[in-house]
Amino acid sequence: MFETTLHIKLYDTDAAGIVFFANHFRLAHDAYEAFMKSIGCRLDRIIIETDYLLPVVHAEADYKRPIPVGATIGVSMTAAVRETSFVLSYQMKDEDGELVATLETVHVAVDRKTGAKIPLPKEIKDGLLTIC
Amino acid sequence: MFETTLHIKLYDTDAAGIVFFANHFRLAHDAYEAFMKSIGCRLDRIIIETDYLLPVVHAEADYKRPIPVGATIGVSMTAAVRETSFVLSYQMKDEDGELVATLETVHVAVDRKTGAKIPLPKEIKDGLLTIC
Amino acid sequence: MFETTLHIKLYDTDAAGIVFFANHFRLAHDAYEAFMKSIGCRLDRIIIETDYLLPVVHAEADYKRPIPVGATIGVSMTAAVRETSFVLSYQMKDEDGELVATLETVHVAVDRKTGAKIPLPKEIKDGLLTIC
Amino acid sequence: MFETTLHIKLYDTDAAGIVFFANHFRLAHDAYEAFMKSIGCRLDRIIIETDYLLPVVHAEADYKRPIPVGATIGVSMTAAVRETSFVLSYQMKDEDGELVATLETVHVAVDRKTGAKIPLPKEIKDGLLTIC
Numbered sequence: 001m002f003e004t005t006l007h008i009k010l011y012d013t014d015a016a017g018i019v020f021f022a023n024h025f026r027l028a029h030d031a032y033e034a035f036m037k038s039i040g041c042r043l044d045r046i047i048i049e050t051d052y053l054l055p056v057v058h059a060e061a062d063y064k065r066p067i068p069v070g071a072t073i074g075v076s077m078t079a080a081v082r083e084t085s086f087v088l089s090y091q092m093k094d095e096d097g098e099l100v101a102t103l104e105t106v107h108v109a110v111d112r113k114t115g116a117k118i119p120l121p122k123e124i125k126d127g128l129l130t131i132c
Numbered sequence: 133m134f135e136t137t138l139h140i141k142l143y144d145t146d147a148a149g150i151v152f153f154a155n156h157f158r159l160a161h162d163a164y165e166a167f168m169k170s171i172g173c174r175l176d177r178i179i180i181e182t183d184y185l186l187p188v189v190h191a192e193a194d195y196k197r198p199i200p201v202g203a204t205i206g207v208s209m210t211a212a213v214r215e216t217s218f219v220l221s222y223q224m225k226d227e228d229g230e231l232v233a234t235l236e237t238v239h240v241a242v243d244r245k246t247g248a249k250i251p252l253p254k255e256i257k258d259g260l261l262t263i264c
Numbered sequence: 265m266f267e268t269t270l271h272i273k274l275y276d277t278d279a280a281g282i283v284f285f286a287n288h289f290r291l292a293h294d295a296y297e298a299f300m301k302s303i304g305c306r307l308d309r310i311i312i313e314t315d316y317l318l319p320v321v322h323a324e325a326d327y328k329r330p331i332p333v334g335a336t337i338g339v340s341m342t343a344a345v346r347e348t349s350f351v352l353s354y355q356m357k358d359e360d361g362e363l364v365a366t367l368e369t370v371h372v373a374v375d376r377k378t379g380a381k382i383p384l385p386k387e388i389k390d391g392l393l394t395i396c
Numbered sequence: 397m398f399e400t401t402l403h404i405k406l407y408d409t410d411a412a413g414i415v416f417f418a419n420h421f422r423l424a425h426d427a428y429e430a431f432m433k434s435i436g437c438r439l440d441r442i443i444i445e446t447d448y449l450l451p452v453v454h455a456e457a458d459y460k461r462p463i464p465v466g467a468t469i470g471v472s473m474t475a476a477v478r479e480t481s482f483v484l485s486y487q488m489k490d491e492d493g494e495l496v497a498t499l500e501t502v503h504v505a506v507d508r509k510t511g512a513k514i515p516l517p518k519e520i521k522d523g524l525l526t527i528c
Contacts, residue, residue: 007429009422009425009426009429010278010279010280010284010425010429010439010440010443011278011284011286011287011422011425013278013279014274014275014277014278014279014333015176015179015180015274015277015278015279015281015282015332015333016179016185016187016274017279017281017444018279020274020275021157021161021187021188021191021237022154022155022157022158022161022191022275023154023275025153025154025157026154026405026407029153029154029405029406029407030405033403033405033406042466043406043465043466044147044406044464044465044466044467045466047147047148047406047465048147048413053148055148055153055195055198056153056195057194057195058192058193058194058195059153059154059192059193059195060190060191060192060193061190061191061192062189062190063187063188063189063190063191066187068279068440069278069279069439069440069443070438070439070440070441071440105153139297141290141293141294141297142293142297142307142308142311142410142411142412142416143290143293143410143416143418143419145410145411146406146407146409146410146411146465147406147409147410147411147413147414147464147465148406149312149411149413150411152406152407154407155407158273158275161273161274161275162273165271165273165274174334175274175333175334176274176332176333176334177334179274179333180281200308200411201307201308201311201410201411202306202307202308202309203308279440279443279444280443280449280451284422285421285425285451285452285455285501286418286419286421286422286425286455287418289417289418289421290418293417293418308411311411311412312411317412319412319417319459319462320417320459321458321459322456322457322458322459323417323418323456323457323459324454324455324456324457325454325455325456326453326454327451327452327453327454327455330451369417
């Protein structure tokens with residue numbers, strides 16, 4: 001399991017006073033970026049340098065409780081590894097340990113030039129296996 | 133079916149050159165806001181004035197093709213109405229009519245003060261029935 | 265003068281109930297993108313295809329009145345053309361014609377490869393002269 | 397001087413591969429929020445609980461170098477205190493200590509109900525004086 005802590009900013013919220021539902025996906029992506037960095041596979045390097053890409057093909061979220069501005073959210077992330085793709089599952093909890101949202105993103109490995117699916121690159125797979 | 137057209141802006145995209153996956157939910161919400169306005173139930177009024185709220189409790193997206201900067205996207209939206217909630221389904225197509233993404237958001241009607249589920253307000257239900 | 269109309273979305277606002285100050289710059293950029301399209305110089309094409317770029321080197325805003333969620337904002341834009349750069353000035357007004365904000369962005373033409381300043385490309389200059 | 401470190405996320409950037417110019421203001425606001433928290437004046441509490449607000453009345457930025465995705469940016473912030481307002485100045489530097497941008501935001505203290513300017517609240521003024 002990979003864990004990180006996020007601080008909700010004013011601009012994460014909207015006029016309803018809570019985090020805008022689409023921004024939960026941004027927050028989940030923060031955790032994903034932090035995880036990738038932790039396994040030595042920085043996303044910015046992947047976008048620029050590698051011969052593969054890892055686009056998101058599916059994303060979903062279940063919202064349990066509204067997240068107010070100023071909240072501190074703990075995110076824990078686990079992975080499921082498949083042949084050419086992986087699934088990340090996120091749990092978001094508030095300071096009291098209450099579950100505020102669960103999310104899932106599915107990423108597929110594709111050849112940068114052809115766009116065809118490819119087996120998960122070894123460095124990605126090895127990193128993911130540490131949080132399966 | 134409710135239909136609207138969206139223009140992808142530079143800030144909808146990221147360094148990978150395509151729309152960031154979380155922003156598809158913002159774009160879907162654009163269609164939702166436009167629809168609500170069309171049925172006389174402006175979201176900004178609901179947030180400020182009514183005794184109910186319509187929070188999103190579930191959202192999901194399937195990404196079929198990357199959306200490049202500068203694209204014009206047609207969104208068509210249909211609804212399914214339940215007792216205390218409704219489901220909106222979105223299809224996003226590019227200029228060539230190719231499907232680029234499908235999304236779904238589930239909204240529940242709650243009492244503003246207690247947070248308890250309530251039957252869908254009549255004006256919302258009547259509006260939604262026009263696109264069921 | 266180039267004029268366009270913008271609809272303030274829920275996600276443009278924050279928990280204070282008004283447009284987040286940084287988002288005024290996004291809105292101004294919406295007007296800029298629409299203008300560039302109108303003169304046949306689509307920004308997305310410039311980013312991908314041309315041998316020059318037009319980065320923003322300065323931006324500023326004066327906020328006169330808060331913009332609430334759901335507002336419709338009229339933006340009028342004028343340009344000042346220099347040798348290697350141009351200045352865009354934006355006025356934002358609400359439905360009552362009240363000034364809500366003024367903004368300015370300064371863009372410089374640079375060679376994509378070297379990053380060196382270059383004279384404004386003719387198609388850009390000609391387009392800008394129509395709103396000087 | 398108040399100092400903080402920011403990690404540039406994929407969604408801070410656009411299709412040009414660098415941080416979108418409006419997002420520098422969001423990043424500066426991150427530093428502002430962190431500072432306010434450090435002096436015991438959390439912005440989320442101000443928005444909800446106090447009888448004053450601190451709206452931004454002016455903002456500006458000078459962009460020196462593009463900020464790429466994945467960058468780590470050091471922000472140092474200083475303040476100038478006036479009777480009813482304050483000015484925050486931000487310097488953003490990259491990992492090599494190179495200046496990438498300078499920004500300024502001007503905030504005015506207003507009565508929440510009347511919107512009239514008021515003297516800076518003591519807790520805000522005292523906090524700001526520590527970084528003047």
